[in-house]
Amino acid sequence: MTDWLYPVGTDSANWGDTDPDGEPLEPVLLLSGEAADMWGKEKYGPGRRWRTSMQHPVELDDLVWVRENRPRSAVIGVGVVVSEPEWENRQYWFTLDFSSRECQDLAVTPLPLPLETPLRQMRRATTPELATIHQRVPDDRPSRASGHKRFLLRTRMVTQRQGQAAFRNMLLKAYEGRCAVTLSDVLATLQAAHIEPYDGAATNVVSNGLLLRADIHNLFDLGLLWLDDEYKVCLAGEIAKSQYRRLAGKAIELPKSRRHWPSRQRLKEHRDATAQRE
Numbered sequence: 001m002t003d004w005l006y007p008v009g010t011d012s013a014n015w016g017d018t019d020p021d022g023e024p025l026e027p028v029l030l031l032s033g034e035a036a037d038m039w040g041k042e043k044y045g046p047g048r049r050w051r052t053s054m055q056h057p058v059e060l061d062d063l064v065w066v067r068e069n070r071p072r073s074a075v076i077g078v079g080v081v082v083s084e085p086e087w088e089n090r091q092y093w094f095t096l097d098f099s100s101r102e103c104q105d106l107a108v109t110p111l112p113l114p115l116e117t118p119l120r121q122m123r124r125a126t127t128p129e130l131a132t133i134h135q136r137v138p139d140d141r142p143s144r145a146s147g148h149k150r151f152l153l154r155t156r157m158v159t160q161r162q163g164q165a166a167f168r169n170m171l172l173k174a175y176e177g178r179c180a181v182t183l184s185d186v187l188a189t190l191q192a193a194h195i196e197p198y199d200g201a202a203t204n205v206v207s208n209g210l211l212l213r214a215d216i217h218n219l220f221d222l223g224l225l226w227l228d229d230e231y232k233v234c235l236a237g238e239i240a241k242s243q244y245r246r247l248a249g250k251a252i253e254l255p256k257s258r259r260h261w262p263s264r265q266r267l268k269e270h271r272d273a274t275a276q277r278e
Contacts, residue, residue: 003125003133004064008076058085058094065125065133067113074110075133077103101221102137111136167204168192168211174255175211181225181233181252184213191217195266206260210252219244223274227252227267236274 058064058081066077079096086093111133116126125133171192178185193210196203212220219225224236225244231254233247240248254261 002059002062003130004058004062004122005119005125005129006064006066006122007069007119008066058092060084064096064122065113067119068110069119072110072112073114074112075106076110077106078137079103101218105218106137164192164204167209170206171209171211174206174257174260175253176256178211178253179213179216180210180254181216181247181250182213183253186213189213193217193220195262195270206255207263208266210262220270226271226274227262228271229264229268231262 060081060083062081064079064081065075066079068074068076077098078100079098080100081094082097083095113129113132116128117123168191172187172190177187177190179190184190190211191214193212194203195208195210198204210220216225219239224239225247226234228234231252233250233252235244235248239245
């Protein structure tokens with residue numbers, strides 16, 4: 001599996017998207033999902049065909065880091081290859097999935113990326129370039145299931161769809177349709193959060209999950225919010241004085257069945273991982 005850099009820009013021939021009025025479309029609008037929200041998923045949804053004129057095509061599960069050369073000179077998204085490349089008009093065409101939370105985060109807050117060599121067309125990312133990317137996006141971590149290292153982001157993006165709906169339904173039932181932290185009961189905003197990152201069916205169990213409102217889920221995954229051994233909310237310094245400050249020290253709402261309570265061991269591992277990031 002390979003990591004690629006793909007150059008884009010509103011004036012770039014290898015981007016080539018326009019809005020419904022025919023005006024050049026900012027790439028970040030596609031990668032953040034804003035274009036789909038404004039003009040529909042049929043044309044502007046996360047699954048899109050991309051192209052490369054390289055002799056050697058990309059492969060399934062490769063990661064493609066999208067770098068906007070102008071004006072940002074920054075990575076604005078990341079996609080996983082979800083289709084076999086097809087040779088057409090002397091170019092390879094392939095489909096990328098941009099639906100991950102990591103992609104949306106990069107679209108909102110692009111990652112400045114100095115280049116080792118010019119990026120005029122899609123090419124492999126160099127080791128120093130990947131090192132810069134991985135300061136922001138997690139790199140390898142051990143996989144208990146396989147006993148070897150695998151790229152966490154790739155694993156999540158390729159497999160997070162498998163069993164996710166069923167996992168969410170289990171959490172909705174266990175937490176009676178309310179966010180464990182805020183008690184929000186707006187169904188459309190509630191998400192299934194993994195405590196230990198998804199790594200196959202064994203991690204899709206209620207005790208490895210929390211039903212969280214979307215913004216709380218983001219804070220939990222980013223290590224800005226965590227739970228102590230007494231299931232009380234702790235906040236990172238960056239948000240300690242924000243609108244979330246009222247949540248500090250609050251005990252979460254636990255499921256009625258004790259066997260569905262979040263695993264203390266997994267919560268500790270989440271805290272330890274958060275401490276390492278700091």
